[in-house]
Amino acid sequence: MQESNGKKLVIGVIGADVHAVGIRILDFAFTEAGFDVTNLGVMVSQEEYIGAAIETQADAIIVSSLYGHGELDCRGFRDKCDEAGLEGILLYVGGNIVVGKQDFSEVEKRFHAMGFDRVFPPGTPPKTTINWLKKDLGVE
Amino acid sequence: MRPVLLIDFGSTFTKVTAVDLDEEVLLGHASAFTTVDHDIGDGLSLAMNDLEKEIGVLQYDYRLACSSAAGGLRMIVSGLMPELTAEAGRLAALGAGAKITRVFTHRLSRQDLAHIEANPPDIFLLAGGTDGGNRAVITDNAEALARLDARFPIIIAGNRDAVDDCEDILSDFETTVCPNVMPRFNKLNIDPVQKAIRSLFLTHIIRARGMTKASSLLSGILMPTPSAVLSAMVLLAKGTKREAGIGELFAIDVGGATTDAYSIAEGHPTDVSVVLKGLEEPYAKRTVEGDIGMRYSATGINDVIGTARLAEMSDTTEEDVQHYLTAISKNKAYVPTIDDPRSSSLDRVLASSAVGIASTRHAGTLEEAYTTSGIVYVQTGKDLRGVRHILLTGGSVIHASDPRSIAEHALFSEDNPFSLRPIEAEIWLDKRYILAAMGVLAERESDIALRLMKKELISLGMSTASHVYTKE
Ligand code: B12
Numbered sequence: 001m002q003e004s005n006g007k008k009l010v011i012g013v014i015g016a017d018v019h020a021v022g023i024r025i026l027d028f029a030f031t032e033a034g035f036d037v038t039n040l041g042v043m044v045s046q047e048e049y050i051g052a053a054i055e056t057q058a059d060a061i062i063v064s065s066l067y068g069h070g071e072l073d074c075r076g077f078r079d080k081c082d083e084a085g086l087e088g089i090l091l092y093v094g095g096n097i098v099v100g101k102q103d104f105s106e107v108e109k110r111f112h113a114m115g116f117d118r119v120f121p122p123g124t125p126p127k128t129t130i131n132w133l134k135k136d137l138g139v140e
Numbered sequence: 141m142r143p144v145l146l147i148d149f150g151s152t153f154t155k156v157t158a159v160d161l162d163e164e165v166l167l168g169h170a171s172a173f174t175t176v177d178h179d180i181g182d183g184l185s186l187a188m189n190d191l192e193k194e195i196g197v198l199q200y201d202y203r204l205a206c207s208s209a210a211g212g213l214r215m216i217v218s219g220l221m222p223e224l225t226a227e228a229g230r231l232a233a234l235g236a237g238a239k240i241t242r243v244f245t246h247r248l249s250r251q252d253l254a255h256i257e258a259n260p261p262d263i264f265l266l267a268g269g270t271d272g273g274n275r276a277v278i279t280d281n282a283e284a285l286a287r288l289d290a291r292f293p294i295i296i297a298g299n300r301d302a303v304d305d306c307e308d309i310l311s312d313f314e315t316t317v318c319p320n321v322m323p324r325f326n327k328l329n330i331d332p333v334q335k336a337i338r339s340l341f342l343t344h345i346i347r348a349r350g351m352t353k354a355s356s357l358l359s360g361i362l363m364p365t366p367s368a369v370l371s372a373m374v375l376l377a378k379g380t381k382r383e384a385g386i387g388e389l390f391a392i393d394v395g396g397a398t399t400d401a402y403s404i405a406e407g408h409p410t411d412v413s414v415v416l417k418g419l420e421e422p423y424a425k426r427t428v429e430g431d432i433g434m435r436y437s438a439t440g441i442n443d444v445i446g447t448a449r450l451a452e453m454s455d456t457t458e459e460d461v462q463h464y465l466t467a468i469s470k471n472k473a474y475v476p477t478i479d480d481p482r483s484s485s486l487d488r489v490l491a492s493s494a495v496g497i498a499s500t501r502h503a504g505t506l507e508e509a510y511t512t513s514g515i516v517y518v519q520t521g522k523d524l525r526g527v528r529h530i531l532l533t534g535g536s537v538i539h540a541s542d543p544r545s546i547a548e549h550a551l552f553s554e555d556n557p558f559s560l561r562p563i564e565a566e567i568w569l570d571k572r573y574i575l576a577a578m579g580v581l582a583e584r585e586s587d588i589a590l591r592l593m594k595k596e597l598i599s600l601g602m603s604t605a606s607h608v609y610t611k612e
Contacts, residue, residue, distance in 0.1 A: 008272070010325075016509045018415070018516055036272065038325045043415050043509065043518060051221045052325045056273035 002034035005139045010052045011062040012040030013095075015073030019066035022095065026064065029126035035133070046077050050084045059137050060090035062129075063116075070097035071110065078115025090136055094120030094129065143167060143198045146577035147184060147205035148365055150174055151212065152396065153535070154183040156191050157577040158198065164588050166596060168195040169572065174209050204580045208365035212239035213341055216261040219245055219321075220268040220277050225298065227419055228322040229267040232297075232330035234426045236337035237367025238263070247277055248284045260290040263340055265333065266306065269299030271323045282306040285313070293340050297321045297333045316340065328420045338363060366426060368579030369393065370402060373531070374424050375578070376593050377404035380586045386594070388527045390503075390562055392495045392550055394534035396435035399494045401427045401502035407522025407560075414506070418520045425522070427502045432494050434487070434536035438465050441493045454489040456482050484541065491537045492549045499550035504560045523560040525552060530562060531597070533570035543569050544600040552605040567600040 009030055013023050020042050027039040038056050040048055049061050061081070065073060074093060081089055093116045098107050104121045111119040118132055134140060142161040147154065154174045158167040172186035215238040219226025226245045233240055241261060244252050256264075264285070268278035278298040285294065286309050296306045297318040307315050316339075318332040341364060362368070379385030388405035403425050409416050431440030442450060442465055451458045464486045504521025532538070532547040540546055547567045553559070574596050582589040 016516060038270075040325070041415070043417070043516070048417075051224055054274060055221055055224045055268075055322070056270045056325060057275070058273075 001032050004036060005034040005134075006036070007034075007060070007133070007137045007139060008036045008038070008056050008058045009060050009062055009133070010038045010040065010049055010056065010058045011064065012044035012049060013042040013064045013066065014044055014046070014049075015065065015067075015069055016043060017065055017067045017069070017073075018042050019064075019095075022066060023064050026062070026126055026129075029130065030062075030133075033130045033134075034139070046073075046080050049077075050080060050086060053081075053086055053089060054084060058089065060092060060133065063091070063093040064095045065093065065097045066095045068096060068099035070095065074111065074114055074116070076114075081115075090133075091116045092118045092120065092129065092132075094124055096122045141198075143200050144581070145198075145200045145203040146580050147187075147203060148368070148576040148580075149180055149184070149205060149207035149209040149361070150365060151208050151210075154180070154187050154209075155573065155577070156184070156187045157574060158191060158195060158200075159577075159581065159588075159592065161201070161585060161588055164591055164595075166572065166574065166592065167198075169574075169577075170194060180207075180209055202584075204583065205361040206363050206365045206368040206576055206580050207361050208237075208239075212366075213237060213337070213364040214239050214241050214262045215265060215337075216241055216256060217243045217265045218248060218267065218281055219243070219298075220274055221245060223419065224325070225267045225269065225322045228328055228330065229265045229297070229333075231328065231419075231422055231425070232321050232333040233263075233265055233337065234428060235330060235367075235370065235422055235424060236334040236341075237364030237370065237426075238337065239428070248281050253284055253288060256285070257288050257290050260292045262292065262344070263337060264292055264294045265321075265337075266294055266296050267298045267321050269302060269320075270325055271300045271320050273299055275299050275302035275305075278302050279305050279309070282309040286310055293344060295333060295336050295340070297336075314344075322419075326419050328422060330422055338367070362580055362583055365576050366400060366428075368576045369400075369533075370424055370426055370579070371582055372575045372579035372589070372593065373402050373404050375582050375586055375590050376531075376597075377529075380590060383587050383590050385590065386529055389529035389531055389568075390499070390524050390527050390550060390565070391531035391533065392498055392547070394491055394494045394498075394532075394537045394546075395433050396536060397430075397433045397437050399429045399432040399437075399498040399534075401429070401498045403502060403522055403524055403527070405522060405524055405527050407504060407524055409519050409523055410526060411517070414517045414519050416519050421504075421522050425502070427498070429494075429498045429501060432497050434490055434494065434534075435468050438468055438490055441490050441497065444497055445493050450486070450489055450493070453492075454482075454485045456486060461486065488540060488542065488546065491540060491546045495532070495537075495546055496549040499561055500556065500559045506558045506560060508558075519560070521560070525560050525563050527562045528565050529568060530565040530603075531568040531570065533573065533575055535573065538569060538571055538573060543567075544603065547600070548603050551603060554605070562605075564602065564604045566602050569598045569600055571598045572596055 153171040155171040157169040170190035217229040391402040393400040578589040
């Protein structure tokens with residue numbers, strides 16, 4: 001396990017999504033990489049991410065969505081963060097965020113427009129996300 | 141014979157209970173109005189006179205007391221997010237037997253500070269931020285408190301990165317630094333705070349409360365009354381090393397001004413398909429319904445249930461209900477008489493409603509979430525459906541004519557199937573009002589206190605959810 005880098009992440013599976021395995025792997029991988037992870041588990045509401053991010057003073061919120069309703073569940077998330085005083089917090093989303101096989105660049109565009117800083121296609125390995133996190137949060 | 145005396149300086153009544161430790165029997169008990177205006181010792185003397193008429197003058201080995209006189213242990217809690225550190229602080233204070241006068245979240249405003257200045261608490265609990273988390277808000281709040289003229293003990297139990305700063309900022313106050321009440325997201329750590337509250341109660345609060353005359357008679361006032369009640373219940377549920385307890389329990393204490401609910405139970409989800417959400421809950425949990433009570437707060441019951449429904453349930457008219465509510469809020473010592481069937485029926489309906497409301501607010505809930513793969517259940521709070529004991533206490537209900545039917549309102553109900561209350565339970569009645577006394581006695585003699593409770597609490601038999609009184 002790498003030494004703690006002092007950066008705090010709040011992670012969880014959004015909405016009514018119960019896919020519990022991926023988020024555990026992400027929790028393990030991010031922790032292993034030196035991040036301080038607060039894992040909210042499955043069926044996480046936008047309010048829960050925000051409450052946890054405020055109390056823990058998180059540097060990033062990582063939203064996972066596997067069941068295809070990610071777009072609906074993520075709507076208004078950035079606005080709610082701003083409202084709660086989390087202006088500028090790093091927002092990532094990934095998993096299987098939309099239904100079926102859609103052109104990912106279109107999907108990415110739509111999530112960017114919703115205020116997500118980075119949008120990851122299905123099958124993104126944890127390593128890729130970790131590299132982006134380190135870059136975006138200025139670690140090492 | 142080795143008699144000891146246990147005293148409960150209640151908000152309305154001072155109750156004395158004499159116990160013989162050798163024979164393990166209750167020798168007698170008596171009560172008198174609590175006299176906070178002069179010296180609390182006056183009420184005690186009156187109660188002692190009555191007790192002595194009953195059992196004579198005894199040479200007590202020791203006298204122990206608990207107290208909720210003069211408004212109880214008044215606390216203000218401040219935290220960051222309402223459902224996180226503020227809630228953790230609230231749970232900690234309630235479990236320590238405090239009366240929480242206000243809970244503040246985020247930064248204290250000028251108005252909040254004016255309120256604190258005008259109504260300084262006995263203890264202020266300053267929380268906020270998980271360990272390593274937000275430190276700005278708790279630090280700003282410490283600075284705001286430091287500018288007040290009022291002085292009161294402050295327990296600092298927030299983000300560990302901020303507590304040293306807070307302690308320095310609040311150097312004019314008596315401060316106690318404790319481990320964070322919520323060190324990690326949704327993790328509770330309330331024991332250290334509760335110990336700190338207890339020790340401040342012992343050293344500070346008693347002195348300030350007209351206890352001078354009384355305290356010379358006492359070996360000690362150990363704790364706030366609700367804390368004594370809670371520890372009696374924990375003892376009853378868990379037992380001691382040598383004596384088994386009765387198992388997990390759910391208790392309702394119906395008072396004149398408030399109704400308290402207690403659960404001594406884990407309350408974990410019983411099904412793996414249930415997703416648990418929200419703050420972890422303490423094994424020994426106390427909630428207080430400040431708007432629900434049989435006298436001062438009877439109007440609060442009316443606000444929740446509605447006059448029409450109360451009239452229907454009690455076979456009276458809405459006018460009767462209004463009339464009755466006015467009468468009892470004026471005369472707090474009113475006890476319904478049998479030759480007044482309307483008021484005794486209303487009294488029973490109010491008590492049942494108080495039990496129903498307080499138990500529902502205390503117990504956890506289940507929510508259905510519809511997903512494409514079907515229904516998923518989300519649990520918040522404790523699942524008490526498997527709890528097998530319900531205990532009813534409180535001056536306003538222990539003399540009721542049908543306490544069992546009142547207690548049954550704490551059971552699971554088909555009308556509200558998502559409220560996770562016990563499905564089948566043995567109903568117990570604290571007929572002789574001994575819980576607070578036993579909680580105090582347990583400090584020295586836990587085995588005896590437990591055996592006395594098992595002997596003195598009256599079992600009213602098993603009840604199942606289907607027997608809940610409903611009148612549609
Ligand atoms: C097991 C499973 C279930 C189980 C879940 C059990 C549980 N509690 O965990 C059950 C049976 C309950 C289930 C139900 C459903 N499922 Co399902 N399920 C799967 C399955 C087979 C495996 C999921 C899994 O555990 N994978 C292993 C983990 C390690 O991988 P992962 O979850 O993908 O996570 C990794 C990456 O995605 C990534 N990642 C995840 N989040 C994020 C976030 C970021 C920011 C980043 C960078 C990366 C990232 O990192 C993770 C670790 O490597 C997948 C198919 C598949 N092979 O993936 C379908 C799948 C996810 N399910 C699917 C569907 C449709 C459903 C249902 C709607 C089915 C239905 N109609 O009933 C329901 C939804 C229930 C609900 N409310 O959530 C679809 C989703 C399709 C879509 N999005 O377009 C899939 C893809 C199957 C398919 N091909 O159709 N499912």
